[in-house]
Every structure is written in structure tokens, then in C-alpha cells.
Amino acid sequence: MKKLVESFSIIGASDNHILKTLQELYQHGLINSIDAREIDINSVIVITLTGGYYYNVLIRRSEYLENIMFDTPIFNVEIWEQIYSLNEDIKHENNILSRVRKRRDRMMSFLDYIENVEKEFIKKSAMANYSFFEEIEQPIRTQFQDIVNSAKIYYPDRSVPTGS
Numbered sequence: 001m002k003k004l005v006e007s008f009s010i011i012g013a014s015d016n017h018i019l020k021t022l023q024e025l026y027q028h029g030l031i032n033s034i035d036a037r038e039i040d041i042n043s044v045i046v047i048t049l050t051g052g053y054y055y056n057v058l059i060r061r062s063e064y065l066e067n068i069m070f071d072t073p074i075f076n077v078e079i080w081e082q083i084y085s086l087n088e089d090i091k092h093e094n095n096i097l098s099r100v101r102k103r104r105d106r107m108m109s110f111l112d113y114i115e116n117v118e119k120e121f122i123k124k125s126a127m128a129n130y131s132f133f134e135e136i137e138q139p140i141r142t143q144f145q146d147i148v149n150s151a152k153i154y155y156p157d158r159s160v161p162t163g164s
Contacts, residue, residue: 005041007125015041030054059132060139062107062147069110076116082109096155097148104144111137 008018019041025031026039030051033043047055058064074080086106093099111133118133 002041004045007130010125011121025051055132060136062140062143065110065136065140066103066107069107072110074113076113079109079113079116082106083113095157097151097157100148100151100155104148107140107144111140 004022005015005018009015019039022031022043022045023039026033026045029048031039031045032048033039033045035044037043039045069083074083083106086102086109090099090102090106093102115133115137118131122131
């Protein structure tokens with residue numbers, strides 16, 4: 001726990017915020033202390049089976065990561081504008097194949113953001129051992145490509161080119 005506090009303090013998180021976040025993870029059964037007491041600053045914590053499921057399965061699922069995207073504050077203006085613009089396009093797109101492609105593009109923008117945040121965190125905190133982006137990137141990219149490929153089969157682009 002102390003190592004987490006030290007590492008996240010470097011990037012601006014307060015001790016109270018870190019402790020509160022870990023207590024919420026504990027209350028929701030995602031982590032536990034090795035002595036099964038409530039989490040405090042001196043706790044030694046481990047991930048639970050449920051936490052392991054979130055980390056090993058859900059975080060690699062496109063639909064789960066897409067939902068996380070909606071609850072994640074985006075502090076990079078350029079990426080936020082890309083995601084917002086794509087989101088607006090998706091809401092108004094009638095062509096299913098085009099909408100799926102835009103959802104894929106929106107997720108790729110979000111993945112770019114996650115990658116940048118992780119790189120900055122590792123650079124500031126020297127916690128390279130905690131990198132997880134590479135583990136989730138390829139499964140998400142593959143799933144979205146599979147989704148696009150399925151959409152091509154079930155909703156082929158029947159638009160007629162304009163002009164002669």
C-alpha cells in the first residue's frame with residue numbers, strides 16, 4: 001500500500017484520494033488486505049478473484065472498455081475533441097457499417113489516450129512493472145476489426161457512388 005501511495009503521489013494524487021479509491025475497490029470485492037481487515041495506509045493488499053476477472057477478462061473486452069470510456073475524464077483536449085466529434089457523428093449516422101467504423105475510430109482515440117496517460121505515469125513514477133496497455137491494446141483492436149468485418153457481412157455498404 002505504501003508503494004502505491006508513493007507512486008501515485010508523484011503524479012498528483014493525494015494520500016486521502018488514493019486510500020478512498022482503494023477502500024472502494026475493497027468494498028466492491030476487487031481487492032482485499034492480506035489480514036482481511038479494512039484497507040488503511042498500512043495494509044498489504046492483494047487482488048481478489050473478482051478483481052482478477054476484471055483485469056484478465058473484462059478490460060480486454062471492447063464493450064466493457066467502450067463503457068469505461070464514457071466515465072473517464074479526458075484531459076487531452078485534442079483527443080477529447082476527436083472522441084466528442086466521433087460520438088456526435090455516431091449519434092447521427094444511419095448507415096450501420098459507417099457507425100461501426102466510427103465506433104472503432106472512437107475507441108482507437110481512447111486507446112491512444114490511455115497509452116499516453118500510462119507512458120506519462122511510468123515516466124514520472126518509474127513504475128514500468130505496472131504497464132498494462134500492451135496487454136489490452138491488441139485484444140481490443142482485434143475485436144473491433146472483427147466487429148467491422150461482421151458488419152461488412154451483415155450490413156454491406158450499398159451506397160451508390162455519385163457522379164458519372
